[in-house]
Amino acid sequence: MTGTNERIEGTFEQNLDSVLELSHRINANPELAFEEHETSASIIAALEDGGRFTVEEGVADLPTAFVASAGHGDLVFALCAEMDALPGIGHGCGHNVIAASAVGAALALAPYADELGLTVRVVGTPAEEKGTGKEIMVNRGVFDDTHAAMMVHPSLKDVVTPQLRASRSWQVTYTGRGGHASRPWNALNAGDATVVAQTAIGLLRQQLRDGVRVHHVVKEAGAAVNVIPDRAVTDCMIRCDTIAEVDEVWERVRRCFDAGAVATGTSVEYSALPSIYREFRHDPDLAPLFEQNAKAIGRTFPDYPDTMFGSTDMGNVSLRIPAIHPMLSFDLPPEDGNHTAAFAIAAARPEGDRFVHDAGLAMALTIAHAAQTDSVRTRLLT
Incomplete structure (x- = not known):
């Protein structure tokens, strides 16, 4: 598995500059729930430029939602790319870095998807802040043929299994x-x-x-x-x-x-x-794999007394298929946390770039790890 990891990491680093540019572009042009037209188009273009993704747009009868797929393996993994911003403060929840990290992970995995027996999907999910786009997509069958899903969210803490309510x-x-x-x-x-x-x-x-x-x-x-x-x-x-x-x-x-x-x-x-927003159920196999791979690239996960966060429609996905939603931190003071203008600014600066790198690479390595671990692969396919 080490050789595969090295190739995935090398491909990830080759794409990093363009992925960071995508993150900055999304941050500079925030769009509200169900109105993420430029954001969706930018993500799709980044994936199509990679040369390996086929894209279905307007899924679930949502104009900005999409599914981009690469590979033909029997194990189907989804990387969820959130897109919408908050009124008045833009990407104060960091959806630009969430989307960019999903793209970075997908581009790193795509060349090796068939070798790993994977189909890699980026699912563009609108309206997380208002309207729960993932609930609509789940109910309309978008995730029905997907075996597992993941995304990583920025916060002020590094937590593998946050309490999401x-x-x-x-x-x-x-x-x-x-x-x-x-x-x-x-x-x-x-x-x-x-x-x-x-x-x-x-x-x-x-x-x-x-x-x-x-x-x-x-x-x-x-x-x-x-x-x-x-x-x-x-x-x-x-x-x-x-x-x-x-x-x-x-x-x-x-x-x-x-x-x-x-x-x-x-x-x-x-x-x-x-x-x-439904409660989140963390997958018991994928969560420790993510922790292992995130630690390998330098993240640590302190034993915080409080790991309670807000709510997310990724919970709606987790009740349908195995999923994880770890948190990786921006190094900011407490008053500059999620849903603030300061957090939106940081999401397009070095803290946001660091997140895109660490979250994207950790997700890519975790998916590869799961695909090559017989017990996990068998359970997900069953």
Whole structure:
């Protein structure tokens, strides 16, 4: 296996400059969920320029989603390339380096795919930040003939098996009766309903299990101080260890929103937002292989007391097929972590480049390792 690793690493290094250029280009042109047209085209071009990939675009009826394949082996591995950015702060979650590392790994493996009995796929997955594109792709069969999938995510820690949690979101709309603020007695204040609901949720939190998170943001609650608002809109997200627990907690949180309507005499409507992030299940064979290969190229994995991160629709994939989602770090202060403008800047600078190198090479070596380990290969194919 050493000889194969050396050839894969050599090919990876040959492609690294172009892969880093891809990362920087994506970072400089951030696109939001389901709108990643330039990003998707850039990734596809990088793979087609490699000369070994055939590409199917618009998979799952999603215009920016794609599957690029190389090799004809019976063991099919997917490298997931996330593409979307965050409103206002661009690639503050580092999706540019996630996509580039997937491309780097795929280009390094492609020349040896048939030799290893592999079909290597890069799956362009839109709308991770909002809309859970992978959930749509899973449900529409994109991963049905794939044996395993992986990606690596940037963070401030190096963790092989992070705790990635389930979440779901709802929109809550109150409708009241507007009026002049100087004569409010005939009005029904929809903005007040949000205050009552938030207060009730704050009190509910002491009754929730440790680790349960209830996030909410008031998106609309009036436009002028001298007008009683007749409409208010709140988005609410609940994050728990499993999607079943999310749904259980929502029933309690919903009653808090009901209380806002009861207290103010307004009406309330609920709509589920199209974002469902399921819990992540780390594959017990692929995770230690990744750790071994990442350590071989210089990464270390400290025993952190806290390895709880956010949510990802890669969890939706992991409940369907074997998958891993390790974290590799940027060396930044805590205040410059994920979902900040500082993290977006770092993703196109040396920290981001280091991530692309280490994550891409570690994934390539891990897939080759799995393909040549009889027990792992047999289990994945079974």
